[in-house]
Amino acid sequence: MQNEMDVHHNIERNIVKEIMRECYPKKIYPNENFVAYFIKLLLLDPNWGVTDDFVTSRENVAKFVAFVIRKLEDKNDPKLITLEMQFYFTCNLENINNVVKKNRGEILERLVRLKNEICRVNNPDSESDVDNIMKLIVFYITLVSGLGNPMENEVYLEALAAFKSVMNEEEVKEFMGFSLANKEAHLSQLVRVVGGIRLFNKSCDLGGAQILDLPTLLDQAVYSIKEEVQAVLKKIMDKVNVLTTIVDKSYVLDQEGDHGEFKMVCKLSNEEELNIEEIKDLLIFYRQCELFIRRVLEELQNIEDHSNDIYEGFQLTLKEIFQIVNVKIAVPARMVFPLFEVLSNKWTELQNQVMLLTRYSKIITNLIGFSKNVNFNKEQMDSILESTGPHTDAQRLQETANLRIKSLNPEVEVTKLQNFPNIDDIYLQYLGFCSWKLVKTKGGLIPGNPSMGVATYKKMNFVFSVPQACLEFSRNPEELVHEVLHLGRKKPHLINFLLIKGQLEGVADVAELTKVKGHVKLTQDKKIQTKYISRSKIDRNYYWNVWDLKRQALQLANLSKRKTVSTQTHKSHFINTVNTQTYEMRDKEIQTKKDNYTNVPKPSTFIFGLRGRRDDKQFTIDLTRPV
Structure with a gap:
């Protein structure tokens, strides 16, 4: 198992090197670690045909490399920017606790x-x-x-x-x-x-030169950064509401079949469908921004709470020291020195919170930079919305708050939200987005409404935006889960957003997750028109059966081996005799080709003056016989 992982890692490393080598002449300078992150997501789809045998799959590797380079060339593509943002946050936000250790280590190293x-x-x-x-x-x-x-x-x-x-x-x-x-x-x-x-x-106001008032500075900095982050979040949510409304309005529910099955139908023209694909990618990008910003807000709140706890502990330690040294000329070191150490450790923890706060401020700045690279045409979006304004997530939840979902499958259990012991501990699949609309719209992120109920299938909790979506989900839940994974293969920027990387790794050896259903038409009405009526022709000698032809061939072969004789009786003497004459086959020779040859003279030369002469005047005589 370890050897297979090493081989796979070597293949990925070779592909990254090849991509970086091909990007240089095109003046594309991507981050090598980001390229590795990108191809790892793409290679979760086994249909690329990139196997552990790098030589036999060379043609597939070349196609894969060309595809990645094409994606890297379009720097303003929302899908690529989403992946870059995910990579940046994975490297910084997930490992942010190592920042303090790294900074402390750098100070000690210096x-x-x-x-x-x-x-x-x-x-x-x-x-x-x-x-x-x-x-x-x-x-x-x-x-x-x-x-x-x-x-x-x-x-x-x-x-x-x-x-x-x-x-x-x-x-x-x-x-x-x-x-x-x-x-x-x-x-x-x-x-x-x-x-x-x-x-x-x-x-005690007896010193403290150049010692900053960290608690006050921390409070002011946290307040300032939180205000900035909330302002950024408001702008992003305005765009999210516009994009979500456009995607939701572009698809309508349609009922068909004897069983009353529902499907999503796009009511846009072909040109508008191309625009809606870009809008869906933009929606994924801004939803990812929203997710990261809310994560940063939670961390800022944790810093504020933790800083307050540290400062309270700092004040309690100071109070304890005051009680020990108050009105005393001498104090044993074993009593007060440990408290001084605690006091210093509390201050160091406050310094660590300052480091974290600085890092989060830098993350927000870079997040704003990512959003500036995305082209969001507000005028175009407003023209698509026409007179109807954007709906917020709260308004969508309010519209379906009184509805309830139902299941047609005993394996899919529907539970009211109030029946869960702790609502905050419920983990909703796909971040609470409607999984059925996600699949049927091919990437449209429409929030589900937990108030209608939560559908549980194989210990996974799903929510839906409309009751019809749950009905269709319950008909074949396993197929819908596989369709989400298939969608993740086609849109790699959805993998880490929807948290389905682990599921895709589990089906890495399965090429086809979904089967395309063909719609069989039993009857169909059609009109035809003929230009002219052709006369019928019946060939009496036509045989449609090949065995009739074989039988006739055998009969002819038997006749060729028979001898013809004639007899005459008294009753048939009036029959006339028929004479026939045959010609025997004769042999004849025909010549169609003639062989011939030519002789050319043999080259011959003589060098005069090689012997007997003292000067260097030698010359060549051509003795070849003329043709």
Whole structure:
């Protein structure tokens, strides 16, 4: 199994290299990792014919590479921009927790030389060496804790005073004699303790140079970014409402058949159908934007809540320290130093929230950049809507709130929304979009209404926009699920949006997920007209049966082997004799071809002057006989 995965990975890597090589002459410069992401989605469809044997499937690979390059050339295609946006959010939003670790690691990596310089000194020779070591330690503590710039004199003196309250010169000399591992552990503890002392002094108005008021700044930044994100979300939802209304109005329900089956019929002309395909792709793009923006809003709210919890813990720790050191000349280090460390850790957590907030702000900026690359013609959309305005999702839900869905299949169980113990924990397939309309409109995203009921099939929950959709779904639910997967193969930007990648990987070896149904017509009325009436002709010697021809051939073959004799009786003497004459076959020769040949003279030359001459005047004599 592992070998197969390695082979498949090597094939994908080779295809990516070939695509990048072919893109360079065309002046296309895509991200190599994005190309790998794109082809992984495309190769979930086995109909491309790209197998593990790269040589035998070379022709299919060439077609696949050409297809990918054509898609990469159209930079304004909503489908390609949707995939690029999905790739960007997958790389940034999903792994955002690693941002803090990465930033902390970069800070420590930049200070490695400073730390090594502190740790390599074992026995300082003079007081100046001790002072130099203390200065290096103060610089290291201040930079790691992020509490100001130690190059500023005020910050340095404040940090030096906090450090001397923890370690004096004798203790510094003792510290220099520690092993390397003990020195590094002691330095890490000093960063927390000294940082906690400086934060405590700031709360007492006894210092705090260049220490920012992070709680206040965080509150202001979260509020500002949330306002910006909500403004972007409002603009996107306006476009989503327009596009959803156009798609919904372009298809109508039609009932046919003896069983009252429903189908979706597009009421647009051929030219308008081409436009509706682009509109559906635009709708997918803006729905994906909506999903990511709402995700960012949730994360911003989490940052705000978590920051408030951290700040509350910070205040409680400060209060506890005040209670210990209040009206006391000396306090045991074992009682107060752990609290200083807690105080420093709380402040570090607030700094981490600032890093996350900065990253989310950058994500929103890039999201706005993706939306600017998409061509949304508002005038064209308004002309398609004509006098009817766009409907919001809330209005659609209100229109069908009093309706109820029904099932024709015992395997499809319909449950009222009120009967679920916890509505928020219900996972709806395809993000709550109507799966039947999604298939019948070939990618139209129409929200379902859970208020009508939830249909459960094989532990999967489905919602629908109209009751008729549930009826059609219940006739053959398995087929509709496969049709959604087939749609994902044709529209790869739907795979991660609808969260069906895992299902497609499960059917990666199945070429045909759906069967095309042919409509058999039993009877049909037609009118015909003939230009003229032809006279009938009956051939008496015509045989339609091949065995009659064979029988006749055998009879003729038998006659050729018989001998003809004549007899005459008294009653038949009046019959006249018929004479026949035959000619025997004769042999004749015919010549149609004549063989002939020609002789050409043999080339012959003589070089005069090769022997007996002292000069270099040799020449060639042609002795060839003329023709």
